[in-house]
Amino acid sequence: MKTKTKSKAGKNFSLTVKTELSRNWQLYVLLIIPVAYVIIFSYIPMLGLQIAFKSFRISQSMWSAPINPRGPFYQFIRFVGDYKFWEVFQNTIILSLYQLVVSAIMPLFLALVINNIVNKFFRKTVQFVTYAPHFISMVVMVGILMQILGVRTGFVNNALFALGFDRINFIAKPNLFRHLYVWSGVWQESGYSAIVYLAALAGIDPQLHEAATVDGAGKLKRIIHVDLPGIMPTFIILTILAVGRMLDLGYTKAFLFQNTLNISKSSIIDTYLYTMGLGGGIPGSNSGSIPDYSYATAIGMTKSLISLFLIITVNKISAKLSETSLW
Numbered sequence: 001m002k003t004k005t006k007s008k009a010g011k012n013f014s015l016t017v018k019t020e021l022s023r024n025w026q027l028y029v030l031l032i033i034p035v036a037y038v039i040i041f042s043y044i045p046m047l048g049l050q051i052a053f054k055s056f057r058i059s060q061s062m063w064s065a066p067i068n069p070r071g072p073f074y075q076f077i078r079f080v081g082d083y084k085f086w087e088v089f090q091n092t093i094i095l096s097l098y099q100l101v102v103s104a105i106m107p108l109f110l111a112l113v114i115n116n117i118v119n120k121f122f123r124k125t126v127q128f129v130t131y132a133p134h135f136i137s138m139v140v141m142v143g144i145l146m147q148i149l150g151v152r153t154g155f156v157n158n159a160l161f162a163l164g165f166d167r168i169n170f171i172a173k174p175n176l177f178r179h180l181y182v183w184s185g186v187w188q189e190s191g192y193s194a195i196v197y198l199a200a201l202a203g204i205d206p207q208l209h210e211a212a213t214v215d216g217a218g219k220l221k222r223i224i225h226v227d228l229p230g231i232m233p234t235f236i237i238l239t240i241l242a243v244g245r246m247l248d249l250g251y252t253k254a255f256l257f258q259n260t261l262n263i264s265k266s267s268i269i270d271t272y273l274y275t276m277g278l279g280g281g282i283p284g285s286n287s288g289s290i291p292d293y294s295y296a297t298a299i300g301m302t303k304s305l306i307s308l309f310l311i312i313t314v315n316k317i318s319a320k321l322s323e324t325s326l327w
Contacts, residue, residue: 049301051293051294051297052076052297052298054066054067054068055067056293075294075295079295080302084272087267088267091265091266091268092247092249092270094178095181095182095249096249099181099249100239100243102186103182103185103190104238107194107197108194108197110191112201113126114130114194115201116219127194127198129191130191130194131194131195132191133189134189138252138256139252139256141253142256142257146171151167151168151169156168156170171259172261174263174264174265178265181254181257184253193238196238197234197235200230201230203230204226204227208230236322240315240325240326241326243311243314246310247303248307249268251270251273254266254268254271255274258271269299273296273299273300277291277292311326
């Protein structure tokens with residue numbers, strides 16, 4: 001009797017799947033591209049994580065490389081025990097939190113401002129001007145900033161000098177590195193990130209604004225009591241995703257801004273990974289000049305595990321406090 005019931009359930013399930021595929025086959029065809037992208041560029045590369053536990057050389061395949069003779073977890077212990085570990089870890093955490101807070105608030109603020117601009121032409125112009133920097137290459141963006149902030153020829157320093165102030169070497173000052181990194185990211189990404197919030201604002205029922213207007217609420221009160229609650233679930237989801245990526249600062253911009261004068265603040269996990277693991281180590285040190293792929297993989301894997309822990313923790317906290325979560 002149970003066998004017949006299971007067989008009937010299996011047939012019903014198979015029929016349901018076939019019906020779903022026949023009705024929405026176009027959507028599933030479109031889904032093939034993003035799924036293939038994730039599999040090829042996210043899941044298949046995970047096979048290379050085994051390098052972290054092996055004594056790998058570029059002349060070998062990762063399958064034939066032997067387990068590290070000092071132990072499979074030697075590279076992880078080496079990273080945590082390195083004298084530079086706490087410096088790069090602290091720099092990464094501080095910079096990540098700084099960027100997380102600012103990059104979460106600014107697109108939300110910008111979206112609320114753009115949404116409340118009455119003139120359509122002006123609103124579209126502001127939106128275009130703010131999201132256009134997203135398409136500028138990171139290298140070009142850093143080059144523009146260096147030209148603007150240049151000590152001798154930069155516009156900012158020339159303006160300061162004209163006003164009677166001393167010129168400032170912005171790029172060389174360690175305490176200014178984090179501000180340059182974060183606020184250049186705000187200029188480049190806020191407009192593009194605001195698009196998601198604008199879409200969420202467009203989905204808010206206009207009758208809520210009409211009712212609030214009838215009750216005497218002004219524009220500011222409508223933003224606080226109608227717009228913000230309406231887009232708060234979107235804000236929470238994007239913030240959870242941002243927490244999962246908070247350690248993934250990327251080495252490109254930090255590496256381009258980095259120099260020997262600001263390295264005490266600009267040295268983060270990503271630049272340390274590149275320098276020690278792929279760049280052959282710090283010049284003049286005992287780290288050697290041969291890229292250490294096993295060490296680089298261990299550093300990257302450590303960062304990914306910390307990010308996984310953070311996103312799971314924040315997701316659970318969000319689910320309990322706001323009933324909004326990723327899963």
